[in-house]
Amino acid sequence: MIDALVAPFLEFGFMRRALVGCLALSFSAPPVGVFLMLRRMSLMSEAMSHAILPGAAAGFLVAGLSLPAMTLGGLAAGLTVALLAGLVTRSTQLKEDASLAAFYLISLAAGVLLVSLRGSQIDLLHILFGTVLALDDAALLLLGGIATVTLFALAALYRPLVMECVDPLFLRTVSRAGGPVHFAFLALVVMNLVGGFQALGTLLAVGLMLLPAITARFWARDLSGLIPASMLVSTLASLTGLSLSYHADLPTGPAIVLSAGALYLASMLVGPRGGLLYRLVRPRHLEA
């Protein structure tokens, strides 16, 4: 069992690279997902992952399958959409979900248009489903860099970010940090999605961000438990997914996300914080 789990990583360099890349992503994307979930912006990351597409496609059109070009393009497109949506939200009556929906749809349509201008169906699949088994040094450095920046940024923004989540009105009356903190957080979302699309593809990049975060909700009560729990779930999902894809010859990205999905379903059943099984038994109530 252990052998089957470890052997492919010992044997093949590309498996080790995939593992390192996924681990880096497992330490940066899930904490961001925890905040997204707590702010009820879970679906917003799905929208953002679509918004990245035209930038990546433009990079692909200009430079072919080049990591820096596609990454820069994706970052630029994602940040533009996040910034525009944020500006519209703060200066008009539109709520954030509505303004984001408007911009991501425009962005997605532009992306599909760009891809169809030159690429074939295969190119599109490549962008959508990632290249986790072909991570080169540059891609690993990028994933590691994103993880480092994300963890440091979250540490620096932690207090105002929590306040902005819990009581934005209070933060507005004591500080002007609310706006910048919100934009910085959106930038972290975009960065991690771009990182994720290297490993898993745009459509599944959201998976490692949200599924571990949502799963952690069944195991931990507060942020100090949620964030480590989400990292752990993500790490487990990466390991299982990579092994499964090796042994059963499955596509890697979906295998990882489905592993995270399986962990989510299991946690929903047996998780100690509101898991379904715990609802079935009715424990004796307390004195006070």
Place this chain on the structure above:
Amino acid sequence: MTMPRPGAIGLRGLTLGYDRHPAVHHLDGTIPAGDLLALVGPNGAGKSTLLKGIVGEIPALDGRIERSGEAIAYLPQADEIDRTFPLSVLDLASMGLWRRLGPWRSLLGRRSEVVAALRAVGLDGFEDRPIGTLSGGQFQRALFARLILQDARVILLDEPFTGIDARTTGDLVALIRGWHAEGRTIVAALHDFGQVRAHFPSTLLLAREPVAWGPTRTVLTPANLARATRISEAWDENAAICARDHAGHAHAAAEDHAQDHAHDHAHDHAHSHHHQHDHAPHRYAEHGTVHAPPHRHGDAA
């Protein structure tokens, strides 16, 4: 622009509203430093709007608010707090330390201070409870603990006792009186006239327009309250542009006397109605008698 004393708030021809429709119309006067002012008026009178304007949540349509720029602590009526967020009561109250600690300085050495604030509002032993498990009254107590930690010179409270039981209200009123004794400026929007009469030395009666402003017993007269109810709450879609003078012209000379003026005027009526309002404190219109209109600064222009 003159800077008022720290803790004082000057309102100069202030009009606040939404989408050009005024909710507070041509308000002039000064809330002196150290005042304990009750903000009274029917629903839709502009009480919350005025507090939002002072704290800077909404911009003025006309006129201006003069403050010396010190911190304001504000307890809104409809807070935007996400009570499902997994946060402890201790953490919620600790937010009040933001001005002193900012985003990075450690909370570790402050725990005793936060615990003391929680004890002051009767939330001993609630430190580690998630905020989602608190009842309405307990939550309001926690927000008052946060106000204590904010240690602000100016404190604005928007209907702080709505839906709160008598015991909690009593505790929190005692806290407010303590702040008053410390010389802080406190403005509270309230609906309970008995409470206002018992604890608040001065009152501003609003009905979109200021109806009366001065010592509480001279403001809360049946005549004033009847006037306040009569002023329409209606929102006229086709209202004409207000032709009244803009702030800072005709008002400039008289505005600093706004409050004294209100006092003088109110004394005329105070004694004859004392009896009535003691017995019918919860109705705006005691009887139909119409008195001479009380002082309204806007009319002077």
